[in-house]
Amino acid sequence: MTRETMVTILEEIALLMELKEENPFKIKAYRSGAETVRSFPDDIVQRAIDNDLTGIKGIGEALRDKLHEIAVSGKLEFHEKLRAEFPATLFELFDLQGLGPKKIKVLHRDHGINSLADLQLACETGKIAGTPGFGDKSQLNILSAIAQKASHSGIFRLGSVAPIVREFLDLLQQHPDTLRTAVCGSYRRGKETVRDIDLLVATSQPAVLTEYFTTFPGIKQILAHGDTKISVLLEDGLQCDLRAVTNAHFPFALQYFSGSKEHNVALRQLALSKGWSLNEYDFSPVRDDAQLIPDVYEEKDIYHALGLSYIAPEMRENLGEIEVAQQGELPKLIEIDNLRGTFHNHTTESDGRNSLEEMAQAAIDLGLQYLGIADHSRSSFQANGLDEDRLLRQVAKIRKLNNSFEGFQLFAGSEVDILKDGSLDFSDEILCQLDYCVASVHASFTLSEEEMTKRVIRAMENEHVTMLGHMTGRLLLQREGYTINHAKIIDCAAETRTIIELNCNPKRLDMDWRWWRRARDKGVLCSINPDAHFTHQLQFLHFGVIQARKGWLRKGDVVNTLDYEEMSRLLKTPKAQRTVAADYIRQA
């Protein structure tokens, strides 16, 4: 019995109750109960077994008894009965944009739709249009939502595969015949989404290692199993390949399988110019006048042999990195250790799940010198946004709490909504009482590109807007971002000295890495922000640093590498005069 089982059952009950159109507050109670269980800072399973849940906020009499039943027996009769009323495949429909419980219920009841496949067929044959509440447009929208979902199948977010990669590398490392291990592919390059995991192991016993790999947890199906390569499908549909090579071939295999394909093609051309061919095993001479091939022990030796400085995997997209490496002018990329603090974090005051004090302690534990709090503003009702009174009380609380820290400080801020017309959710009189402010779009996503760009530019022109939050609002593999003219926003950020956030939530990673080089070259500063709603989400910083590296950012391009004193000074400087601060950080 695990905590996850308890959470899953409660969440499924909520979904089923939605289909049955139960009292919405009842449904909400199950959802919040699930969230409480998920983030409970103690052994909730044991507490449930002992029936010791009384007094936990969000868990009343009914949930207490149900959780006890789950913890003791592994299942819940109430849940099983509820589940028997609907086919399990009906849940697939909840992933479709635009379909909620009410519409799904109608589709199920009036059309016998039980699965995604049923729905697609019904739409394609024109059976849905004409149903009360559905017209031609709805039918088309459903089809495009289905296509959208299909286009995401087999693709995974960097953040969701990271734990599996860590676990598998660890298991490989434990084997006595393992010499070296590495993860390659798009994961190593830090792409925001990946299609598979490519693992590599150096060993003199390749067949033993590929056999060992079959015992790894979570494998659903073995797609191919040879002596040096094995390919498996994991339970969630993610494909994972392992290649076992000799220690001598390891650097070449690592380089080759890390890609990108385009980067490797360019590299091979470079090798040819020296009279060598390059593949996943080694360099070999292809002409009589070939230059002498140097020894290769590590991946960097390959780059050096080709007359290049070592190119970090994140940069290997053939976007100019080879030319720059030839000139020996590769940027020294930012590293996680360079960060001194971070902004844009939530607490229980809005929709975060940890208190101000817990968030501060977590930041201290990570070794940060400062943490910026930025709870939602009043217009974000869905996120329990703060009104002026609550915000000012929070500011006062932060000021008081700051007296109790040594070598650490909180910055009081707000994630203020950018309203439809580009005005802000709080007046300047309120904003000027904060240490900083992140401005973000949370509603009216469907404006035209021109209107959206104008809207955001108006917000950035405000003296109190320190930084722009998640540039496009995208949710990777889930929702397209709103359309906005990145180039114009970047220009405006440079002009107004507004910092642009690199939101590290693995679902967002927004602004996209493809734009950062341009921003950097215009002199725009980046703030790597976790958008943490839990203490453990401060660890998202790790993903943000990888994206920053993909965007060629250096320590000096990232504002939260400044120490507390420098950061404090920068925030107190009027925006127009921050040129100096920006130059200063650049030299640092």
Added chain:
DNA sequence: CTTTCTCTAAAGTGCACTGTGGCCAGTGC
């Protein structure tokens, strides 16, 4: 279903957008 300065009773995020159907209902944030 849970909480509560109405504690055996009532209140519990509110607005914008879309499409449909006739001025509303469902969805998403």
